[in-house]
Every structure is written in structure tokens, then in C-alpha cells.
Amino acid sequence: MPPMYSLITGASRGIGEAFARTLASEGHSLILIARDLQALTALQQSLTAQWGVKVVVIDIDLRDPNATRIIYERTQKEGWDVDLLINNAGFGRFGEFDSHPVDDYVAMVQLNVTAPMVLSHYFLRAMRERGQGAIIHVASMAAFQPTPYMTVYGATKGFLRAFSEGLAGELRDSDVRILTVCPGLTDTHFFIAAGADLTKTLDAAPKMLTPDVVVKESLDALRRGTMTVVPGLKNRIVAFLSSAIPHRIGVPLAARILGRQFKDQPHQR
Numbered sequence: 541m542p543p544m545y546s547l548i549t550g551a552s553r554g555i556g557e558a559f560a561r562t563l564a565s566e567g568h569s570l571i572l573i574a575r576d577l578q579a580l581t582a583l584q585q586s587l588t589a590q591w592g593v594k595v596v597v598i599d600i601d602l603r604d605p606n607a608t609r610i611i612y613e614r615t616q617k618e619g620w621d622v623d624l625l626i627n628n629a630g631f632g633r634f635g636e637f638d639s640h641p642v643d644d645y646v647a648m649v650q651l652n653v654t655a656p657m658v659l660s661h662y663f664l665r666a667m668r669e670r671g672q673g674a675i676i677h678v679a680s681m682a683a684f685q686p687t688p689y690m691t692v693y694g695a696t697k698g699f700l701r702a703f704s705e706g707l708a709g710e711l712r713d714s715d716v717r718i719l720t721v722c723p724g725l726t727d728t729h730f731f732i733a734a735g736a737d738l739t740k741t742l743d744a745a746p747k748m749l750t751p752d753v754v755v756k757e758s759l760d761a762l763r764r765g766t767m768t769v770v771p772g773l774k775n776r777i778v779a780f781l782s783s784a785i786p787h788r789i790g791v792p793l794a795a796r797i798l799g800r801q802f803k804d805q806p807h808q809r
């Protein structure tokens with residue numbers, strides 16, 4: 541029988557790479573997606589050599605609205621059946637809303653919102669027909685409340701969480717599982733890419749988790765059939781409080797904490 545594949549977006553580093561390494565160690569065949577072909581190829585060679593699993597890579601920019609269709613058509617043409625889809629790729633921008641070009645936000649919505657929704661639509665039907673499969677959405681703790689100074693990012697993750705949990709509800713009696721992962725601070729390239737100085741901004745936040753811990757808690761949650769997981773006990777407490785505190789209190793508080801690093805800077809456009 542041909543192998544079933546786990547397809548991971550944003551697999552070239554960080555949390556996506558950790559998913560790839562863990563799943564390869566468990567014998568899964570992989571489709572790895574990101575823009576950095578060199579990093580993807582190095583990971584492919586390392587996983588194939590270490591675990592003897594089949595690994596294919598697709599270097600593509602998911603900010604391109606055609607990318608999801610190109611990925612799906614490639615899997616159909618090659619006969620790569622996907623039974624685990626991990627919508628992980630994403631990026632954020634720190635700063636005042638109007639200090640970044642609007643095109644950045646349009647691209648963020650495409651990558652963080654549209655691409656996961658479209659890929660889920662493409663791959664879900666075959667999973668239902670086979671009576672087997674799972675989709676993991678990597679959202680964020682930013683999905684639990686509005687996030688001043690990373691407003692669009694938080695809104696994209698709020699959408700992703702609502703979409704993913706809604707889908708889990710629709711599929712509650714099916715054999716397809718949907719897991720929403722809401723990581724807190726995790727030690728990856730994310731904050732460098734987002735232009736954030738964490739020493740000024742989030743020094744009160746819990747210590748960063750490693751991508752390996754996020755992935756382990758996520759895969760454990762998937763196997764338990766959990767709908768949503770916040771990796772790390774301290775993060776779970778913060779997520780609970782974020783959900784419980786009324787926005788009229790929580791939003792100004794978040795603005796004070798997240799705005800620290802911008803208060804001495806002149807407004808830039």
C-alpha cells in the first residue's frame with residue numbers, strides 16, 4: 541500500500557521543523573512546505589538518513605493566493621495521500637497598526653488565515669471518505685483576546701482558532717480529528733521575523749517553551765482527542781485569565797504590556 545503523508549506548512553524551521561522531526565521519528569512520510577528550499581532540502585536529507593522515511597519538499601510562498609491550489613494539484617498528480625495536515629506557517633508584525641505597510645497585513649491574512657482554510661477544504665473531503673485523518677491548526681495564545689501592537693496578527697489567530705474549533709464541532713461524530721494548538725512564547729525565529737524586542741515587551745511573560753515541548757503536547761492532545769491545547773501549564777493559566785477578564789480591563793492592560801517597547805520611539809510610517 542502507498543504511504544500516507546503528513547503535510548506540514550512552515551516546516552523549514554521552528555515549530556514546523558519540530559513537527560517534522562517528531563513525525564519522522566515515528567515513521568511518518570512527510571510533505572514539507574516553506575520558501576527556503578535549502579533549509580527544506582537539508583531537513584529532508586537529515587530525516588531520510590536518520591529514519592529512512594519518505595520526505596518530499598515543495599518550496600512555495602503561501603502568501604501567493606495560487607500556492608494552495610498548486611500544492612493540492614501536485615499531491616493529486618503524484619498520488620500523495622494526506623492523512624495529517626498541519627497548518628503551521630505564519631508570521632506576525634509588532635508595532636502600531638499604521639507603522640507597517642498595508643500589503644504586509646494583506647499577506648499576513650493570506651498566510652495565517654486563507655491558506656489554512658483553503659488547504660483544510662482541499663484535504664478534508666478525502667479524509668472523510670477514507671474515514672481517517674486529522675488537521676492541526678497552529679494558532680496562538682493571541683487567539684484568546686485582542687492584541688494591541690500586534691492587532692492584525694492576533695485577529696488572524698482569533699479567526700484560525702474559531703474556524704478550527706467550529707470545524708471540530710462539525711466533525712465531532714466523524715473519524716477526522718481537528719486540533720487547535722495555541723502556543724505561547726516559543727523559542728523560534730518568530731519574534732525576530734516580527735521585529736519584536738522581547739526584553740522590553742514581554743518580560744513578565746512565562747519562560748519560553750521549546751518547539752519540541754509544543755509539538756509533544758500537541759501530538760499527545762491529538763491522540764487524546766482534545767479540541768484545543770495550550771502547551772505549558774503557565775500558558776494555560778494565562779490563557780484562562782485572558783479569556784475570563786472582560787475586554788474593557790484586558791485590552792488596556794495588554795496595550796500597556798505590549799506597548800512598552802514603542803513608547804520611546806517616534807511614530808514611523
Ligand SMILES: NC(=O)c1ccc[n+]([C@@H]2O[C@H](COP(=O)([O-])OP(=O)(O)OC[C@H]3O[C@@H](n4cnc5c(N)ncnc54)[C@H](OP(=O)(O)O)[C@@H]3O)[C@@H](O)[C@H]2O)c1
Nearest residue numbers: 550552553554555574575576602630680725726728729730
Ligand atoms: N514562536 C512563538 O512564540 C509562537 C507563538 C504562538 C504561535 N506561533 C505560531 O507558530 C507557527 C510557527 O511559527 P514559529 O514560531 O515556528 O516561527 P518561525 O521559526 O518564524 O517559522 C515560521 C515558518 O513558516 C514558514 N513561512 C513563513 N512565511 C511563509 C510563506 N510566505 N510561505 C511559506 N512558508 C512560510 C517559514 O519558512 P520560510 O521562511 O522558509 O518560508 C518557517 O518555516 C506560526 O503560525 C506562528 O504564528 C508561534
